Amino acid sequence: MSDHTGMLTIGELARRTGLSVRTIRFWSDSGVVAPTCRTAGGFRLYDADAAARVDLVCTLRELGLDLQTVRRVLNRQATVPDVARTHVRALDAEIRTLRVRRAVLDRVARRGGTAEEMRVMHELARMSAHQRQRIIDDFVRETFDGVDPEAPGAHLARAMRTMPAHQVAGPTPEQVDAWVELAELVGDGSFRTRVREMALAGARGEQQPEGSDPAKVAEYAGRAVREHIAPESAAGKEILHRIMDPGLPAAKRARLAAWLATFTDSRVERYWQLLGVLNGWPPTPSQVPAVEWLITALRADVR
Template sequence: MSADGIWSIGELAERAGVTVKTVRFYSDRGLLPEAGRSAGGHRRYGPEALARLRMIRSLRTLDLPVPDVGRVLDSEDALENAIAAQLRELGSQLAALRWREAALQLLRDCTPEERPERLLLVGAMTTPPDTAPMARFWRRWLPARLPARLVSAILERAVPDPPADPEPADVLAFARMHALVSAPCTGDGRHQPEVHRPDGDYRPAVLYEGLIEAFALATPDLRARRTPHEGEALDAFVDAHARASGTHDTPAFRRRLSSLLATEPRIDRYWQLKAELSGPSAEPTPGAAHDWLHAALDGHSAREAAA
């Protein structure tokens, strides 16, 4: 240090334990103030530059980008925001690593015959998995005239949240679900079940509002593993379909509805995978409730026909 307390770039680098190239890099980006220049045009730094350089190194150790470092040095409030952003980024990276680990365990522990198929399934999915394809699948399948609030309520139940700490089985279920919803639909392009597409003044919002109520009423029976039976839940289920079609719950309507509620293989498979992801202790899925009520309706229609 010279008599006036000013360092050369080499002296500052030596005191800070960095290279001259590092000091020059931060100086060129305006992060390290210069005290002036020598007669020969060489950079000179005061003692405050050493403290600032040490702060820069500490912030960079936390992987803060250089622009964020500049904002933190200029404002104390920026440090809290930068730390929060880094924590979010680190959380995303850790989640991706956990999903990659579970995927590798899945591939390691399967049989050689299973491995090629599972590798293709896992390779087609991001880690963590993106749930946007599931949401698009449901938006295509639901009636076009359904109010946004009902669509949101249905998507909340239908689209699974990726587990923060997945097991290999979760990876497989998500990969199979991703493949299911990403596969092209075949046929005439009319993917909704027939009860979604009747003629006249059909009201899909009335149907789905009623179905939500009917599924809630059936949930205790599903949890208790009771055999499908007549009762309040079935009445609400049939009434939802009747009111949506502008008619009434009659024996004739029940017989017709029972024949209209054909099995939807893709939807059934989707709900099966959703149940695998949720685990045995989770609430029954709407798909399970629908199947239970459909079976109850079929049983009721069969008894009516035999009477």
């Protein structure tokens, strides 16, 4: 009769390792923790090293390795560092996915939305950097179609394509908001038409008419906006004359108002702001309200 001194039954191995007999039997049938031998009656027996092997299997399983990979490691068909590197990459991808889900849910919790809107937001948020770039490229290509790349203002096409080269590992709620809003914006037909109008006007190379100083516009018109001073009012007219020479001919004021209106749009400014959020650029204050105030003041002044 065989000498089984020092060998462990499956029940003893289970008690020593704190696992269930069912788990060890499953691992044994999977070839991960094979028995050292069997009794004449077919019962499994394990040597003292089996407990250490079981502990290693537990560790690898807790780290997320499947049984096939565990078996390869234990049989030295794969090294632990190689397997670890593979799983680090997998975990990184999983973490990115979880962060995107969290950001989308956070956005819905803050802003509300239907189940369908949440589904769309999630699909947009989890797009790869390549997929996001393709959406922006298609928008810019349609907007600047037929515009000479050497024409004045055509360089804006390159700037409008500036998206992060890589997927953000852990997007902030602000970045998820920005991408969803940007995707919705470039999909809006009226926005595309407006940007194309600006692109074609810019390609003609018409220079801004003289008469306004951007610093004065930001200072005086910006203050008027904050203080809710109507551009058509007497106080508004006084502010207008601080921005520009009151002796500027009416025709030139009208031409300046038309030029500013052509190249001023709050949605276009929002496009640049959203790109800034996605690319991590420093935020810049909005200029459009002040310019729109100036346009209205100019038109009121020439009537």
